Amino acid sequence: MTKAKVRQAEFTKWFGPLLDALRDLGGSGRPKEATDRVAKNLNVPDSVREEVMKSGTPRFQNQVAWARQYLVWEGLLEDNTRGIWTLTDKGRNAKLTDDQSRQIFLKWVDIFQKARKDKSKAEIITEQEEEEPDSVEYSYTPGLLEILQRVTPSGFENICKRLLREHGFENVEVTGGSHDGGIDGYGTLELNPFVTIKVLFQCKRYKGTVSRSQVGDFRNAMFGRAEKGIILTTGTFSEDAKREASRDGAPPVELIDGQKLVHLFEAIELGVKAKKIYEVDLKFFEPYMEKKL
Structure with missing residues (x-):
């Protein structure tokens, strides 16, 4: 057979x-x-x-x-x-x-x-x-990204506020319901004892893909108001969006997609608990497996 x-x-x-x-x-x-x-x-x-x-x-x-x-x-x-x-x-x-x-x-x-x-x-x-x-x-078991996609839009904004604070940002505030030109919040980040920059951020809680135009709209909203912008999403960014974010001659915008967002939570164990597990090392057992005829 x-x-x-x-x-x-x-x-x-x-x-x-x-x-x-x-x-x-x-x-x-x-x-x-x-x-x-x-x-x-x-x-x-x-x-x-x-x-x-x-x-x-x-x-x-x-x-x-x-x-x-x-x-x-x-x-x-x-x-x-x-x-x-x-x-x-x-x-x-x-x-x-x-x-x-x-x-x-x-x-x-x-x-x-x-x-x-x-x-x-x-x-x-x-x-x-x-x-x-x-x-x-x-x-x-529901993963962190799945949980983040279930929270309310305002809940996601406040979670991002907490995440930024835990990663060293100061004076972090969410702008609330106004959504001023696509800006969901702001904060400051001390680069060194002499330099502190203002950062604006936008939060997108969904499974979709953030487009180039959305990155451009956010940059236009932040123009002249901050040195840096951050877009945090539980989704992904299109390749055009990535190119737009790092376009020469324009204020830089950092893009935090769903996977990077998870890593940022895990790095400081915010909302997650470390768990030690043992995974079988299949390579170790390979020589002892039944050989194929």
Whole structure:
């Protein structure tokens, strides 16, 4: 009897390009640097980069993260928790074709499926395409981003006010219902004992994508009133919005998307509690698994 063919996951096409991207970056890079370099090298269109999953996470970003996870299991990238993706000695010289990437994928899906007999291979692949690599437990507990998307708009503004204060801002105030030209609040930040700047911020609590025009409108509202602007959202920013935020000759606007927002909460453990868990090291057990015939 012929075995049923395991369908291909989309993220395998980023295995080789991710290795190439990290080589371009000198052997290591932060997740955003590596993801941006993959997109640049392959001219990934904005429409692909801006597509989001049900969770609100950009699908392209999540796929590259899953590519990284498989390359870690395969020993081509280091497994570290410092937020830096780093090539191993094995990975520095590895060049992967699409077929080689698929073989790596099938090998680890097989190992993963044997470790979780309650799930079929097809179910595991589907879950990986819709979940983030650090959520492989698949047990449902509302995540921080989901909770932030449930609070009221005014509640989100006040949570952002608290977050800014915890990260060193002073004199932080929410403007209330006036929404003066799109400005939801302001504060000051001491850069050093001699320099303090005024910052205006805008809060967007939704799952959508913030557009270039929205960034431009916010900048127009802050023009002449502050040295810096911040937009915080539980959603994402379009690629045009990112380019607009850093456009030469215009006041800079910092963009805090949903994922970065979560990291900012976690960094100071605001509204979250640290929890130590143990995750099975599948690579360790690989030599002891039943070999395929």
